[in-house]
Amino acid sequence: MKKLLSVVIPVYNEAANLSWHHEKICKHLSGIGMRHEIIYVDDGSSDDSISRIKKIASKDNATRYAKLSRNFGKEAATSAGLKLSKGDAVLIIDADGQHPIEMLPAFLKKWGDGAEVVVGVRTANNKEGVIKRYGSKLFYFILDKLTIGEIIPSSTDFRLIDRKVVDEFNSLTERNRITRGLIDWLGFNRDYVMFWAHARHAGNATYSYKKLLKLAL
Numbered sequence: 001m002k003k004l005l006s007v008v009i010p011v012y013n014e015a016a017n018l019s020w021h022h023e024k025i026c027k028h029l030s031g032i033g034m035r036h037e038i039i040y041v042d043d044g045s046s047d048d049s050i051s052r053i054k055k056i057a058s059k060d061n062a063t064r065y066a067k068l069s070r071n072f073g074k075e076a077a078t079s080a081g082l083k084l085s086k087g088d089a090v091l092i093i094d095a096d097g098q099h100p101i102e103m104l105p106a107f108l109k110k111w112g113d114g115a116e117v118v119v120g121v122r123t124a125n126n127k128e129g130v131i132k133r134y135g136s137k138l139f140y141f142i143l144d145k146l147t148i149g150e151i152i153p154s155s156t157d158f159r160l161i162d163r164k165v166v167d168e169f170n171s172l173t174e175r176n177r178i179t180r181g182l183i184d185w186l187g188f189n190r191d192y193v194m195f196w197a198h199a200r201h202a203g204n205a206t207y208s209y210k211k212l213l214k215l216a217l
């Protein structure tokens with residue numbers, strides 16, 4: 001039987017992006033020679049996201065979803081998606097269209113060549129404000145000094161991870177978590193794919209400076 005790819009998508013107030021993005025993802029999944037499942041995790045959205053997700057799932061047998069009881073943040077939503085996933089590999093991707101699903105073949109190629117974690121590394125996002133850009137640089141600098149192992153600046157949650165790594169991740173009990181930090185901490189064979197982030201399809205990023213600072217701390 002063909003291998004299964006899970007696509008995990010954390011969602012917070014993305015009603016205006018969901019159908020457009022789902023179609024785009026499906027288009028790019030159709031040619032990869034794998035079976036797939038798409039898992040949306042609604043992170044307590046206050047807009048119409050959950051009804052859009054339900055509508056998508058009712059039309060697409062390969063789509064499942066979970067709804068968190070309130071807004072817990074992207075890290076918790078992603079973790080929930082990883083718990084629900086069954087794939088031989090899992091792709092984590094944002095719901096707003098910023099992560100280019102068109103790069104999927106590059107991730108799969110590296111996985112096929114033996115990488116167990118394929119990390120998407122973002123090259124400069126010029127539309128980002130100065131505070132966010134330099135704040136992010138400072139965050140990675142400090143994180144690198146504090147942690148064991150190599151931290152690649154601008155590495156993102158846009159990543160493909162092997163089932164072996166997902167199972168280990170699922171057994172971790174940290175509650176205050178940064179998904180990508182924990183995945184990096186686990187080790188395994190890593191490789192990287194550089195990508196340019198698209199602009200958000202619709203809406204605004206919901207991570208406020210306050211939320212980002214809390215995550216960084």
Ligand code: UDP
Nearest residue numbers: 010011012043073074077094095205206207
């Ligand atoms: N997201 C989430 N919970 C939150 C905030 C964001 O699940 O509390 C999702 C959001 O819908 C998107 C991803 O996490 O799929 C990244 O969020 P956003 O685009 O706001 O942040 P960025 O990383 O682009 O600054």
Ligand code: MG
Nearest residue numbers: 094096098205
């Ligand atoms: Mg975004």
